[in-house]
Amino acid sequence: MISVYTPDAFRASFLSKQKIREDNQSVLKDVQAILTNVQQNGDEAIEAYAQKFDGGVPSNWLVTKDEKEKAWGEVAEETIVALKRAAENIRSFHQKQLPTSRFMKTEADITSGQLYRAIENVGIYVPGGTASYPSSVLMNAIPAIIAGVERVVMVSPARNGESISPLLLVAAEIAGVQEIYKIGGAHAIAALAYGTESIPSVDKIVGPGNAYVATAKSLVFGDVGIDMIAGPSEVAIIADETANPIFIAADLLAQAEHDPFARSFLFSTSERVLEEAKAEVEKQCAILPRKEIAEQALQNRSALVKVTDTDEAFELANQLAPEHLEIQLDQPMNYLGKVRNAGSVFLGNYSPEPLGDYYAGPNHILPTSGTAKFSSGLSVDDFLKKTTFLYYSEKALLDAAPDIMNLAKVEQLEGHARAIQVRVEERKGGISDENSK
Ligand SMILES: NC(=O)c1ccc[n+]([C@@H]2O[C@H](COP(=O)([O-])OP(=O)(O)OC[C@H]3O[C@@H](n4cnc5c(N)ncnc54)[C@H](O)[C@@H]3O)[C@@H](O)[C@H]2O)c1
Numbered sequence: 039m040i041s042v043y044t045p046d047a048f049r050a051s052f053l054s055k056q057k058i059r060e061d062n063q064s065v066l067k068d069v070q071a072i073l074t075n076v077q078q079n080g081d082e083a084i085e086a087y088a089q090k091f092d093g094g095v096p097s098n099w100l101v102t103k104d105e106k107e108k109a110w111g112e113v114a115e116e117t118i119v120a121l122k123r124a125a126e127n128i129r130s131f132h133q134k135q136l137p138t139s140r141f142m143k144t145e146a147d148i149t150s151g152q153l154y155r156a157i158e159n160v161g162i163y164v165p166g167g168t169a170s171y172p173s174s175v176l177m178n179a180i181p182a183i184i185a186g187v188e189r190v191v192m193v194s195p196a197r198n199g200e201s202i203s204p205l206l207l208v209a210a211e212i213a214g215v216q217e218i219y220k221i222g223g224a225h226a227i228a229a230l231a232y233g234t235e236s237i238p239s240v241d242k243i244v245g246p247g248n249a250y251v252a253t254a255k256s257l258v259f260g261d262v263g264i265d266m267i268a269g270p271s272e273v274a275i276i277a278d279e280t281a282n283p284i285f286i287a288a289d290l291l292a293q294a295e296h297d298p299f300a301r302s303f304l305f306s307t308s309e310r311v312l313e314e315a316k317a318e319v320e321k322q323c324a325i326l327p328r329k330e331i332a333e334q335a336l337q338n339r340s341a342l343v344k345v346t347d348t349d350e351a352f353e354l355a356n357q358l359a360p361e362h363l364e365i366q367l368d369q370p371m372n373y374l375g376k377v378r379n380a381g382s383v384f385l386g387n388y389s390p391e392p393l394g395d396y397y398a399g400p401n402h403i404l405p406t407s408g409t410a411k412f413s414s415g416l417s418v419d420d421f422l423k424k425t426t427f428l429y430y431s432e433k434a435l436l437d438a439a440p441d442i443m444n445l446a447k448v449e450q451l452e453g454h455a456r457a458i459q460v461r462v463e464e465r466k467g468g469i470s471d472e473n474s475k
Pocket residue numbers: 068091092164165166167168169171174195222223224246247248249250251267268269270271296297300361402403404405406
């Protein structure tokens with residue numbers, strides 16, 4: 039079901055960007071057509087896609103107060119308690135991400151710095167195709183609210199064309215989100231980016247989703263902001279002789295069950311651990327309700343690799359740049375410095391990836407498909423813009439004037455030089471210097 043690769047075979051099969059792009063060609067074509075249709079035909083287009091992909095057109099796109107109230111009665115008390123505890127952990131972790139230094143005064147008569155302003159309108163995508171992810175509501179919304187976003191608009195596909203899972207509605211209220219639309223897939227991303235009669239547009243779209251959602255986000259980037267490409271889940275595990283093959287197999291399956299496009303990898307220095315983990319994967323997969331999905335992910339997109347040593351394991355993992363990296367090595371903290379590219383790292387045998395998916399505090403919306411080489415998991419930062427500012431006194435500007443005029447002239451921008459020159463000349467003309475400090 040999951041195959042064993044040599045390091046070289048792994049490099050050839052999994053570390054080529056070209057390969058990932060080829061895989062996505064048909065999704066890309068479909069998504070381009072969806073974006074154009076929604077841009078041109080608005081509500082008429084989103085109705086057609088809701089009918090085609092989500093089982094029908096909801097009678098109201100916007101979730102009503104009654105629907106929200108009803109949801110509370112449909113969720114078990116212990117789940118509400120668990121969601122509230124998770125929300126508290128996530129809030130406390132993200133609160134620490136708020137920037138502390140707002141400006142820096144460099145010299146007596148020069149002040150420069152940075153203003154932080156929250157983005158005004160943000161759309162959060164919450165997956166709802168093959169499963170409902172109340173945890174993704176918390177992970178999306180809490181950092182946005184901590185950052186000070188005024189309008190957080192949540193979208194998620196309706197089940198059977200009509201309603202959103204009560205779990206998502208309850209999680210939204212716990213997180214503090216009010217405006218929720220029953221729409222998902224690439225057409226939801228198009229609606230948020232371009233607006234339709236029923237769905238208002240936003241300035242930035244964040245959140246995870248399947249390949250259609252992730253591709254749509256990448257294509258609307260530029261017209262609106264996006265956080266990152268958070269597509270189908272991935273885990274890579276680095277393990278030695280001290281690791282437990284039963285734990286490893288369970289962790290590989292925990293990501294594989296998300297999506298047929300999910301990817302699970304093991305880099306092991308121990309032949310025994312690798313063989314036992316392989317056998318365990320088959321055994322444990324058989325009892326999973328989503329075993330067909332996990333089997334596809336394991337068969338087509340996953341690998342077990344026997345490495346010579348931990349250096350080789352980290353070299354492969356850093357090139358892969360997985361969404362999640364588990365380090366199940368003796369003295370795991372000693373290896374943190376070897377991680378260059380990964381969305382989030384889980385250290386030791388008792389920090390499995392689902393701990394982060396649901397509960398501990400760090401965000402689970404993370405870069406996938408190798409994009410952890412240049413992007414990071416969702417954080418408060420994603421909802422803040424930085425505007426720099428500058429104040430020079432007259433004296434400070436006159437001191438800097440020769441350099442600035444020189445640079446303007448070598449760029450042959452006489453107008454720039456003159457904007458400095460007129461001030462120098464005014465000074466020479468004996469104009470009062472009462473503004474200088
Ligand atoms: N990277 C992360 O941080 C992260 C976090 C949570 C979840 N995830 C991932 O999110 C994904 C959730 O996927 P999902 O499918 O359950 O829900 P989803 O909401 O992302 O996608 C479902 C929607 O996709 C659209 N769709 C389905 N088939 C289509 C087709 N053939 N053409 C066009 N559109 C189509 C439909 O509108 C459907 O409602 C999983 O891959 C999971 O691994 C990732």
